[in-house]
Amino acid sequence: GAVVSQHPSRVICKSGTSVKIECRSLDFQATTMFWYRQFPKQSLMLMATSNEGSKATYEQGVEKDKFLINHASLTLSTLTVTSAHPEDSSFYICSVSGLAGEQFFGPGTRLTVL
């Protein structure tokens, strides 16, 4: 399956700052990537679908101006959490969709906003 990396693996920041998370598909050209958020002991919550060369599609209730997604190439999508607040603290995970629709996930990024 596809190998997906995320950077950074962990980030701690002060309230009001912006944080950028990178998701890279290392061995697969991904026209579509997905961004999820996961709170402790809860399941994955799809935030948005990242489309290469076009605007991301956000799920209902996800603020597109707060969670900026850029998918500039077939191997890189970025998620920027703008003006982060403590309630944005979570585990952010990206995935790449395989040819058959299965998903390959990155290792996740743990964001803590103080």
Place this chain on the structure above:
Amino acid sequence: QKEVEQDPGPLSVPEGAIVSLNCTYSNSAFQYFMWYRQYSRKGPELLMYTYSSGNKEDGRFTAQVDKSSKYISLFIRDSQPSDSATYLCAMKEVGNAGKSTFGDGTTLTVKP
């Protein structure tokens, strides 16, 4: 009502036991069925993928799909402590740009 309901657990079994993890769904358009394993503080990893009713086996893991009953299961034989993780079922419609619907997960602990 959620489209995908997963047995909540948690589940605790002795090493060597057979484990059964289950999900039901309501959307008859789901045609692809997946199981993921997620260790604590890690991203999920794909375990099994199937698209037809019946059984699919891979080592100690067997995925079972019953489309008529809208029910899927994952069986783990000879469970090991290393199998301790959260297991997520996921389902997908044909097309739909790879977007899957996930269950809430079942946390499994295998005790040595």
